[in-house]
Each structure stands twice: as structure tokens, then as C-alpha cells.
Amino acid sequence: MATRIPTTEQIRAQQKADAEKAPSAIKVALPTAPTNSGAALSAPDKRTDVQRYLDEIAPASIVGRMVKFSKEGQFVVSDDDSVIDDDVDFIALVDQTLIGWIKFNGEGAPPDRRMGLLYDGFVMPARSSLGDLDQAKWEIGLDGRPADPWQHHVYSVLQRADTGELFTLVTSSVTGRRAIGTLLRHYDRMQRTHPDQYPVVRLKIGGFQHKDERVGWVKVPVLAVVGRHAKDDAAKPDTSLAADMDDSLPF
Numbered sequence: 650m651a652t653r654i655p656t657t658e659q660i661r662a663q664q665k666a667d668a669e670k671a672p673s674a675i676k677v678a679l680p681t682a683p684t685n686s687g688a689a690l691s692a693p694d695k696r697t698d699v700q701r702y703l704d705e706i707a708p709a710s711i712v713g714r715m716v717k718f719s720k721e722g723q724f725v726v727s728d729d730d731s732v733i734d735d736d737v738d739f740i741a742l743v744d745q746t747l748i749g750w751i752k753f754n755g756e757g758a759p760p761d762r763r764m765g766l767l768y769d770g771f772v773m774p775a776r777s778s779l780g781d782l783d784q785a786k787w788e789i790g791l792d793g794r795p796a797d798p799w800q801h802h803v804y805s806v807l808q809r810a811d812t813g814e815l816f817t818l819v820t821s822s823v824t825g826r827r828a829i830g831t832l833l834r835h836y837d838r839m840q841r842t843h844p845d846q847y848p849v850v851r852l853k854i855g856g857f858q859h860k861d862e863r864v865g866w867v868k869v870p871v872l873a874v875v876g877r878h879a880k881d882d883a884a885k886p887d888t889s890l891a892a893d894m895d896d897s898l899p900f
Contacts, residue, residue, distance in 0.1 A: 710747055710764060712806045713815025716852075718825055722868025724852040726816070733852050738810040740878045741848045743836040744768040746829070747804035750779060751821070764802070767833075773801075803829045810849065810878065818852075824869040832872045839877070849876040 715727040724733040748771065749764030763779065765771025781787075781798050790796030803826050805818040820826060836848055853871040 710762065710804060710817075711819070712745070712804075712817045713808075714817070716807070716816050716818045718818075718820060718822070718870040722854055722856075724818075724854075724870065735851055735853050737851060738875065739807040739816070739850050739852070740810055741832060741836070741850050741872070742806040742808060743833060743847060745806040746833065747802075749773055749802060750776070750799045751802045752779070752781070752799045764804075801826065805829045805832070805872075807850070818872075820870070828870045828872050832874070835874050843877060845881070846877040846879050848874045849878050851875055 716724055716733065717727055719725045725731065726733065744766075746767045747764050748767045749762060750773065751764070752761040754760060763774055776797075776799060779799050784795045787795035787798060800821045802819065802821045805820075807816045807818060808814070809816065818829070820829065832848065832850065839846060839848060850872045853873045854868050855871040856866050856868045859865060859867050
């Protein structure tokens with residue numbers, strides 16, 4: 650029996666409810682009118698001790714299971730370290746993409762987040778509005794240089810086409826953000842010709858030869874679009890080449 654895809658309204662409502670429930674630890678910013686400072690607004694913390702603990706170990710901004718692109722160059726599910734094969738179809742729920750800044754506060758302390766839904770009107774605050782600008786106070790990163798405590802993150806919600814299971818691809822790397830950005834551009838083009846459909850993607854591995862020969866070949870994540878899927882339809886998506894090639898812009 651096919652699993653019905655949650656509607657855009659259902660997922661957005663759940664993300665907003667989670668954000669309202671956990672504003673202090675998660676600080677997922679609800680879409681609001683821009684302020685002069687660019688900072689996101691948050692509600693008073695009304696969570697119970699149980700909710701606060703759960704929010705610290707299982708952030709509400711993660712939909713389903715978290716996926717990351719590992720240092721070994723693989724897409725890995727964080728909770729069990731399983732590797733996702735590159736022939737698995739995922740429906741990219743692109744209009745649920747979260748963007749923003751995350752500041753990690755050390756072991757045992759919850760991170761600060763200034764995030765919101767891109768397609769719900771959220772605008773990232775300027776880095777300069779977040780504070781922590783004195784590089785002399787920054788911790789030293791793996792490259793031996795001061796590392797900015799605020800990192801630009803993007804969360805892309807994916808649904809496995811064959812099981813309906815939800816995942817969130819989390820990335821802060823330049824190559825990861827670029828991969829999701831390419832998908833967002835594709836989705837924006839789709840809205841002109843197929844506004845009632847989502848892209849279907851497969852998690853592929855690309856790469857490039859680094860200019861420093863000692864580094865060698867660098868693997869990068871790729872969200873390869875292989876088809877489309879109706880937003881309100883739980884039928885098997887069309888991942889044929891013809892379906893993807895048909896997604897062209899009118900001149």
C-alpha cells in the first residue's frame with residue numbers, strides 16, 4: 650500500500666509548531682517581517698524539562714532522519730551510519746528547505762540557530778548582526794586558522810519514494826550548499842511549467858581534481874534530478890529520461 654506524501658501545509662505546520670515549542674534551544678526563526686537589525690524573533694521559553702532535553706538531543710528542525718555527506722565522500726544516515734545507495738529515488742520537498750545560521754556552543758550546550766523556511770519568506774540575517782565578530786576570540790579550526798562560530802547551514806527535506814520515509818539532508822560546506830542551491834534553481838524553473846510537482850533526485854557523488862596535487866581528487870555531493878512527482882499524488886514517480894528532459898523553460 651502506497652504511503653501518502655505529507656502535504657506542504659502539514660509539514661510547514663509541524664515545523665512551525667516545533668519551532669514555537671522549542672525557541673530557546675533550537676531558535677528556528679518563524680518567518681517574520683524584517684527588522685532593522687535583521688535578527689529573528691523568538692518566543693519565551695515555555696518548555697518542560699523533558700521537552701528541553703529532547704530538543705537538545707533531537708532538534709525539532711530535523712524532519713525524519715538526518716543525512717550528511719561524510720568526510721569519506723558518502724551520503725550517510727546519522728543515526729546508524731548506513732550509506733545511501735545512489736540508485737534510490739527521493740522526492741525533494743524543496744519548499745520545506747530551511748536556511749540560516751548555527752552557532753555551536755561547545756560540548757553539552759545546545760546550539761544557537763537563526764533559521765527559517767526559505768519559501769515561507771525567511772531572509773537570513775547578515776552575519777555582522779549576529780555578534781561574535783572578534784576573530785581573536787574564535788576557536789582554531791582544523792586548518793589552523795580561527796573558525797567562525799556561526800556557520801551557514803541548509804536543510805533539505807527528502808522523502809524516499811518507495812517507502813515514504815522522511816530524511817533531512819544537512820550541510821554547511823560550500824559544495825553541499827552549492828548542490829542544494831542547484832536543486833533550488835531547478836525547482837524554481839519547474840514552478841513555471843510544473844507548479845504542482847516536486848523534483849525526484851538521487852544522491853550522487855561528483856568531484857574535481859584539486860589544484861594542490863597533495864590533496865588529489867575531492868569528492869562532492871550531487872543531487873541529481875531524475876524526474877518529477879506530483880505534490881498531491883502518492884503514485885510511483887516518473888523517473889524516466891523523457892520526464893526529466895521535458896522540464897524545459899519556454900522561450
